[in-house]
Amino acid sequence: MRLVTLGLVRFGPFTDAALDFGLGPGGLHVIHGPNEAGKSTALRAVLGLLYGIHDATDAHMHRATELRLSGHLTARDGRELEIQRRKGRKNTLLDRNGEPMDEVLLDRMLGGVGRDVFRTAFGLDHQRLREGAEALLADEGDVGQSLFDAAMGGRGVKRVLDELASEAEALYLPRSNATRAINTHLRLFKEAARRARDNSTSAQGFVAQKKGLDAAESKRQELGERQRELATERDKLGRVIRAAPKLVRRAEILTQLSEFGELPILDQNATERRAAVENDIDGAERALRGESTDIARLQSELDVVGPPDPILELDQKLVDGLVGRLATQEKALSDQKKLRGELDVIESDLRAILAQLGRKDESPERIPEPTAREHTRVTTEARTHAQLGAAVDLAETRLSEAASELARVEDRMKALPSAVDTNELARAVSAARRAGDVSARLASARALVDALRLETEGVLCELTPFSGDVNGAAALRLPRMETVEQFDDRFRALATSSARLDEAASQALRAAGIAERDIDALRREGDVPSEADLAGERKSRDELWGELRRRFRPESAQAFERAVHAADELADRLRREAGRVAKLAQLEAERARLAHEFTRAEAERTDVRARREALAREWCEAWASAGFEPASPGEMRGFLGRHANLLDLVRQLRKATAERDELARVIDAHVHALRAALASISASSPSGGMLPEMLALAE
Amino acid sequence: MKLVHAADLHLDSPLLGLERYDGAPVHRLRNATREAFENLVKLCIDESAALLLLAGDLYxxxxxxxxxxxxxxxxxSKLRRAGVRVVWIRGxxxxxxxxxxxxxxxxxxxxLDHKRPDTVTYEEIGVVVHGQGFATREVRENLARTYPNPRPGLFNIGMLHTSVTGRPGHDPYAPCTTDDLRERGYEYWALGHVHQREELSCDPWMVFPGNLQGRHARECGGKGATVVTVEDLRVRAVEHRVLDSVRWAVCEIDVSDCASPHEVLAALERSLAVEHAKADTRLLAARVVVSGQSGAHAALAREPARWLAEARLLATDLGGDDIWLEKMQLHTRDTVPLTELRARDDAVGQVFRGLAELRGSDAExxxxxxxxxxxxNKLPLSMREGPDSLRLDDPETLRRALDEVEQLxxxxLVGGGDE
Structure with a gap:
């Protein structure tokens, strides 16, 4: 759109003025003039024409209602529009005839560019620029934003402002609840301070409390004391209360007592005595009453009986004695009959016995009673008689048996040949018998010898590294078990330290490998500068500087500069890569330490090897007298055990052999004696016969 | 005979500037000054010290x-049972x-008295100690001048809580010169108040043992006490013994060579590892200062909380409970130079010029x-006062903040795009 003419009909200082931009072939129009010539007014007039006159700034010469602008616009496509503008609330856009006109027509011409955009894009002045910035800060209008957005390369200033505002709000709001960070922390701080105050013990408070405590403590003690006193008092009073009724009673009794006047003092058990006496009196009275009744009854009976019979006047004892004698008499009469029967039986028995004894005529009554002694002798004689009868029977039986045996023996004797003297043979046999079952013992002795020999040979076979016979083995001069134990311990100790050193060396090697790998890794990451490198660089720089000072030459100046750079760069790298440098240094130190450790372990291992060889030599010397190379102490300990076992077996074998030989000799002697005895009775004996056979024969 | 000289125990003084976060070893920090004090008691007993000198600021x-x-x-009481004598002055x-x-x-x-110079004599060990404590918080007089003359035949010790001729970060209390001290003719000066260990002189010995336990990032390095060996009325050896239980360190990392925050973390890990090793088995409280013109700046500045969390994770990973990452100060700068930005003839240029002008004008x-x-006004008093205070009305504070604003x-506004 182009503005072809601008008519300042009544606007600002102008009346019927016009600016014609249609004269030339187009291009740039410059409006210039001194201050207050109306350049800004003209710019405002353009805005007013297109978007309406919104304020009364330019109504100083003309009244606001009379302000009037006109213009001629052409569009790129050739459309043209002539318009006028007045100040007012509605229908301010007029056509060239002064008739109201639809703003849409003008809008189309303007291509939708609003007032603000137009002002920003085409109508900027210093004032508007300032307003734009303020609008931005006030978050108003899109002009300021568009300005800043443009300057920020498209980032939304609104977004940035919103972000900042929300961040600021999240931090703090003057009158906020506790959700803002600073507000929250202020609140927390206050609470914490209050808690600290509440929880702390003030010095004065403590001292006051301590004083209070002391005072309370002494008060407590006082009160305790008082409490004890009161308790004592209370106990006393309690006793008094408990005693009061009794005291009243006592007073009453004392009063009553006083009424009796002077009274005798009774002793302590007077009451008991009195009770006993009263009791006695009661009893006596009761008895008296009973007796009186009896007397009355008897008196009445007596009255019935009348005057007494003279018999009744007899002595009671005499009567009792007579009664007893009467009973005895009656019993004796009944016994008499029974005894008479028994006497008859005995008499008849006696008569029979007397008849047996041929004293038939004698009356039993006249036979004197035998004395006790006679009676005893008769009894004894009768018992002896029975015993002797039995013995005679037995002897007779035996006699007959013996006689028949005698007859039988005599028969056999008659059948036997004449007798020989076998005394010697009997002695020999007896001697052989006394010797027991020597043959069996000989056999077991032989078996034992064989078994021991076999075992000895077995042990000898196992007695490596010794090679020789049993006697040789028995004669061996060997080191003592303790010596072997000692050697064993020393060998073991050496083996342990050797193993430990091997482990240490291999650990050192392993760790060194790791350190080496780390160093390699570190170096592979890039060359790690060292203090030495830096020193070298600095040295060459200083040399160059020295040379430069001696005589200035451009090339040495350049070289010096390079050297300075190189040293600086290295120093920088040292600083930057301090971590790596330190790590490298640490790793190298570690590597050196490990190498040293490894070397030390190696030296110790060599030493242990030498000691081991020396010990091995010493070991062999200890076995020199045995005549063979010893195996390890462990094995030789086994060897010594087996050797001792062997010696034991040899001893047993020798003993068993001797015993066997002795038995064989005894058997020979017996066989010889038996043979001689047999020969003496002209009995033949088999030559080379064994002892059992010979013995059987002899017997 | 051995003497132990310590000062500035500041028992239960809170360790400052430590932000609590998950996994941070709070308890160990809280007990740091107590643990250091227990280490001091143990040192005295282990060394069979005859005397412990505490030159002020116990609390x-x-x-x-x-x-x-x-x-x-x-x-x-523990020292009493071990037969250790203790002399102290108020700081x-x-x-x-x-x-x-x-x-x-x-x-x-x-x-020792705080109204006038005082002397205590231990004939049995041949030691006499002279000194005067602080009667008030601010003592501006030269106390040393009025100290008594030495007692012949004994080992004379002077105790004084002083800043001597002045030490940065320490109030200039009980000022004096080393000549003032020398004139007294004592064998050993047990000084206190200055938290950095310092041997002012070795003839006679004048020693600040430093504080027993570092309390913030300006008190780095091994803190502890001084063991003095005395033979024949002469000092034979003066040794520093590290007794702290928490070690403060500042890890300054130049990240000029780092292109990304991850490289920054790697550099931080190296630096932390070094400090962790130095701290031995102690808890390391580390402040991290990241500086340098770095390609990592944009990412760090955009999400500082994230990278702090990453750094803490790294610290926990590296040292477990043994490392407390106190804070991470980001002083990095963008690779785009500010001068270039300020020269730009656009709105962004204007912003940065505006910030520079603001920084230059005290009125602004x-x-x-x-x-x-x-x-x-809402900040607690402890944040508004003292050496670590946040002074929002101080032009220097605001200038530093503006530097950070620029880098933020x-x-x-112009960084190398979003991640």
Missing amino acids: DGNWRDYSTGLFFAAGM NHDAASQIAKNLELPPNVRE LSSLSQEFGELA LLPR
Whole structure:
């Protein structure tokens, strides 16, 4: 759109003025003039024409209602529009005839560019620029934003402002609840301070409390004391209360007592005595009453009986004695009959016995009673008689048996040949018998010898590294078990330290490998500068500087500069890569330490090897007298055990052999004696016969 | 004979500037000054020290919890059982401390007077100690001048809480010169107040043992006490013994060569590993200062909270409970130079020119500070006062903030695009 003419009909200082931009072939129009010539007014007039006159700034010469602008616009496509503008609330856009006109027509011409955009894009002045910035800060209008957005390369200033505002709000709001960070922390701080105050013990408070405590403590003690006193008092009073009724009673009794006047003092058990006496009196009275009744009854009976019979006047004892004698008499009469029967039986028995004894005529009554002694002798004689009868029977039986045996023996004797003297043979046999079952013992002795020999040979076979016979083995001069134990311990100790050193060396090697790998890794990451490198660089720089000072030459100046750079760069790298440098240094130190450790372990291992060889030599010397190379102490300990076992077996074998030989000799002697005895009775004996056979024969 | 010289225990003084976060070893930090004190007691017993000299500031002035005093008294009782004598003087903090005023200590502990120079003599070990404590929080006089003459035939020790001729970060209390001290003719000066260990002289010996436990990022390195060996009335050896239980360190990382935050983290890990090793088995409280013109700046500035969390994760990963990452200060700059931006003839250029102008004008800064008036008023007193205070009305504070604002805005307005 182009503005072809601008008519300042009544606007600002102008009346019927016009600016014609249609004269030339187009291009740039410059409006210039001194201050207050109306350049800004003209710019405002353009805005007013297109978007309406919104304020009364330019109504100083003309009244606001009379302000009037006109213009001629052409569009790129050739459309043209002539318009006028007045100040007012509605229908301010007029056509060239002064008739109201639809703003849409003008809008189309303007291509939708609003007032603000137009002002920003085409109508900027210093004032508007300032307003734009303020609008931005006030978050108003899109002009300021568009300005800043443009300057920020498209980032939304609104977004940035919103972000900042929300961040600021999240931090703090003057009158906020506790959700803002600073507000929250202020609140927390206050609470914490209050808690600290509440929880702390003030010095004065403590001292006051301590004083209070002391005072309370002494008060407590006082009160305790008082409490004890009161308790004592209370106990006393309690006793008094408990005693009061009794005291009243006592007073009453004392009063009553006083009424009796002077009274005798009774002793302590007077009451008991009195009770006993009263009791006695009661009893006596009761008895008296009973007796009186009896007397009355008897008196009445007596009255019935009348005057007494003279018999009744007899002595009671005499009567009792007579009664007893009467009973005895009656019993004796009944016994008499029974005894008479028994006497008859005995008499008849006696008569029979007397008849047996041929004293038939004698009356039993006249036979004197035998004395006790006679009676005893008769009894004894009768018992002896029975015993002797039995013995005679037995002897007779035996006699007959013996006689028949005698007859039988005599028969056999008659059948036997004449007798020989076998005394010697009997002695020999007896001697052989006394010797027991020597043959069996000989056999077991032989078996034992064989078994021991076999075992000895077995042990000898196992007695490596010794090679020789049993006697040789028995004669061996060997080191003592303790010596072997000692050697064993020393060998073991050496083996342990050797193993430990091997482990240490291999650990050192392993760790060194790791350190080496780390160093390699570190170096592979890039060359790690060292203090030495830096020193070298600095040295060459200083040399160059020295040379430069001696005589200035451009090339040495350049070289010096390079050297300075190189040293600086290295120093920088040292600083930057301090971590790596330190790590490298640490790793190298570690590597050196490990190498040293490894070397030390190696030296110790060599030493242990030498000691081991020396010990091995010493070991062999200890076995020199045995005549063979010893195996390890462990094995030789086994060897010594087996050797001792062997010696034991040899001893047993020798003993068993001797015993066997002795038995064989005894058997020979017996066989010889038996043979001689047999020969003496002209009995033949088999030559080379064994002892059992010979013995059987002899017997 | 051995003497142990310590000062500035600041028992139960809070360790400052530590933000609590998940996995942070809170308890170990809380107990740091107590643990260091227990280490001191153990040192005295292990060394069979004849005497412990405490040259002031046992407590923190405005710390009012009396249990601190009871804890100190328990330590003193332990020393009594071990036969260790203790002499102490009040420092500026003790003068203000309610604890120091009220606490009863066992008989092996002797406080030197704070109204006039005082002397305590231990004939049995041949030692005499002269000194004067602080009667008030601010003592501006030269106390050393009025100290008594040395006693011949004994080992003379002077105790003084002083800043000598002045030390940065320390109030200039009880000022004096080394010549003032030398003139007294003592064999050893047990000084206190300056938290950085310093041997002012070795003839005679004048020693600041430093504080027992670092309390913030400006008190880095091994803190502890000084063991003095005395033979024949002469000092034979003066040795520093590290006793702290938490070690402060500042990891300054130049990330000029780092193209991404991950490389920054790698650099941080190396730096932390070094400090962690130095701290031995102690808890390391590390402040991380990241600086340099770096390609990583934009990402760091955009999400500082994220990278702080990453850094803390890394610290936890590296040291477990042994590392507390106090804070991460991002002083990085964008690779785009500000001069170039300010020269731009567009709105962005205007913003950065505007910020530069704001920074240059005290009047503008003053009006800016009013923006923060309300926030400043809400800050607790402890944040508004003292060496680490946040002074929102201080032009320098605002200038530093504006530097940060520039670096914060830069990647958002012209940075190398979003990640």
